[in-house]
Amino acid sequence: MTDLPFDSLAALADSAPTLPGFDDGAADAARARQDTLTKPPGSLGRLEELAIFMAGWRGDPRPHVFDAQALVFAGNHGITARGVSPFPPEVTAQMVANFERGGAAINQLCRHAGARLSVVPLELDRPTADFTEAPAMTEAECLDAMRTGAEAVDPKCDVLILGEMGIGNSTVSAALACAVCGGPAVDWVGRGTGADDAGVARKIATVEAGLSRHADATGLAILAALGGREQAAICGAILAARVARIPVLLDGFICTAAAAPLFAADPAFLAHARVAHVSREPGHARLCAAIGQDPLLDLGMALGEGTGAALALSLLRAALECHNGMATFAEAGVAGG
Numbered sequence: 033m034t035d036l037p038f039d040s041l042a043a044l045a046d047s048a049p050t051l052p053g054f055d056d057g058a059a060d061a062a063r064a065r066q067d068t069l070t071k072p073p074g075s076l077g078r079l080e081e082l083a084i085f086m087a088g089w090r091g092d093p094r095p096h097v098f099d100a101q102a103l104v105f106a107g108n109h110g111i112t113a114r115g116v117s118p119f120p121p122e123v124t125a126q127m128v129a130n131f132e133r134g135g136a137a138i139n140q141l142c143r144h145a146g147a148r149l150s151v152v153p154l155e156l157d158r159p160t161a162d163f164t165e166a167p168a169m170t171e172a173e174c175l176d177a178m179r180t181g182a183e184a185v186d187p188k189c190d191v192l193i194l195g196e197m198g199i200g201n202s203t204v205s206a207a208l209a210c211a212v213c214g215g216p217a218v219d220w221v222g223r224g225t226g227a228d229d230a231g232v233a234r235k236i237a238t239v240e241a242g243l244s245r246h247a248d249a250t251g252l253a254i255l256a257a258l259g260g261r262e263q264a265a266i267c268g269a270i271l272a273a274r275v276a277r278i279p280v281l282l283d284g285f286i287c288t289a290a291a292a293p294l295f296a297a298d299p300a301f302l303a304h305a306r307v308a309h310v311s312r313e314p315g316h317a318r319l320c321a322a323i324g325q326d327p328l329l330d331l332g333m334a335l336g337e338g339t340g341a342a343l344a345l346s347l348l349r350a351a352l353e354c355h356n357g358m359a360t361f362a363e364a365g366v367a368g369g
Contacts, residue, residue, distance in 0.1 A: 036271055038179050041171055041252040044271070048298035051274045055091040062087035062094075068360040078328065082306075082348055083355035089279045089304050090190065094356050100147040100345055101186050102193035103269055104131060104138060104338050107154045107177075107262035109200040110162035111242075116203040116235045118226050124199050125156050131197070137335055138195060141342035145349070147193055152184050154261035163207065164241035167257045174256035174264045181268030187276040193308075193345060194269055195283045195338020196262045196290065199225075202313065205289035207239045207258040209315050211249065212292040213322040220315035222285075222334075251297040255290075263290035270294060274304050281341040281348070284311030284334065288319055295323045309333060309340030 037043035062084045067073055074080065086095040106128050112121045130136050131151040142149040154177055160168040169177070185192060198204075202224030210220045217239040223232060246257035255264055263286075270291055273280050282288055282305055294301040302323065309329035310317050320327055328344045361368055 035275055036182065038175050041174065041256065044178070045252045045297040048300045051300070052277050054088040054303065056088065058091050058093050059084050059088035062355065065093060066355065068362070069358045070361055070364050070366050071358070076354060079351040079354055082351035085306070086279055086348070086352060089277050091277065095190070095352060096356065097190045097345075097349055097352060099186070099189045100145070100191050100193060101189035102138070102142050102147040102149040102195065102338055102342060103184050104149065104151045104195040104197060105154060105181060105262035105265040106151065106156065106197040107201070107260040108156050108159035108198060109204055109260050110159045110168070111164065111203055111238055112159070112200040113162060114164070114234055114238050115231065116227070116238055117200045117224060118228070118231060119199050121159060121199045124197055125153070127197050128153050128156070136337060137339050138337040138342060141339050145342050145345040147342060147345055150184065152180065152265065154180060154265055160260050163258050164238060164245060167246065168259055169256045169261070169264065171256055173261070174259070177261040177264035178268030178271070181265030182272035184265070185269050185272040185276070185278070187278070189278060191345065191348065192269065192273045192278050192280045193338050193341040194266050194280060194287050195341060196266060196286050196336055198260055198262050201260055201262065201286050203235045203238055204258065204260050204263065205286045206235065206315055207242045208254060208263065208289040208292050209319045210239060210243060211246070211254045211258055212296045213319060217243065219318065222313040222315060224313070252293050254296060255293040259290065259293070266290040267294050270301065270305060274301070277304070280305040281308045281344050282306065283308055283338045283341040284336060285313040285316040285319070286336050287341070288316060288323070288325070292319065292323065299324070308344035311340070
């Protein structure tokens with residue numbers, strides 16, 4: 033379904049110009065409608081922006097969310113052997129089972145927002161390599177995980193919510209963000225799932241060692257060098273959504289950092305994506321600024337799982353209810369339109 037060149041990372045990186053684009057005509061019509069609704073122009077702020085964003089990517093001046101798909105990808109990481117997380121890697125599989133039983137926060141928020149949730153574990157019994165000693169993934173492994181992510185996307189959905197689970201992946205995210213944006217590792221490393229000061233120091237040292245070893249990696253090669261299978265799957269899903277012109281809501285720091293190598297390859301790869309919320313992880317606001325994203329929500333969250341994106345879906349639905357349901361000045365018989 034993807035029509036993407038999954039034969040090499042270089043071919044994928046060159047595919048941005050061939051992907052479907054934003055429908056300016058539908059967006060202009062949506063913008064014109066906003067200007068006739070019974071409110072002062074621009075008074076609904078980012079709700080208006082979201083409606084126009086949806087119109088352009090869905091090619092419909094009156095877009096709707098009839099079907100919202102949420103995908104949570106899960107992977108394990110070799111760097112956990114370095115003590116970068118207070119939790120063992122076995123927790124990844126345990127949380128996947130919790131998702132499947134409906135017991136996690138993302139289950140509740142998807143039910144509330146009206147999204148169908150699928151959890152996709154990626155070879156949890158085979159962690160990626162320790163990126164301080166070798167590339168986290170071979171190119172073939174990275175492409176395979178990206179393909180899995182792409183194939184998980186339903187091309188008939190109206191919006192895609194992306195989340196992740198993986199013990200150690202806040203360290204992976206710090207490494208990805210630092211590799212794409214630069215600066216010292218300390219600027220990108222946070223406490224993740226509750227690391228103490230010694231744990232944070234180990235995370236910083238691990239990121240520094242990984243960046244030193246893979247200093248020559250650029251663009252999508254950063255993903256294979258430093259990322260995990262869930263990060264690669266997120267990138268694959270983003271690309272598949274672009275082929276189908278499905279808008280994407282990215283969750284917090286881990287999801288945004290997963291997408292950062294796509295931005296490094298070509299910023300156009302993320303044109304159809306919005307960061308749903310700003311995480312309290314210290315690197316997230318910095319990363320969003322670097323890739324030109326203004327997150328929709330700021331609730332002090334740092335859970336992952338796609339929870340912030342699921343909350344943003346409710347905001348998106350509210351934007352479209354106003355866009356499609358409000359009366360125009362002419363329809364309401366109100367002067368001033």
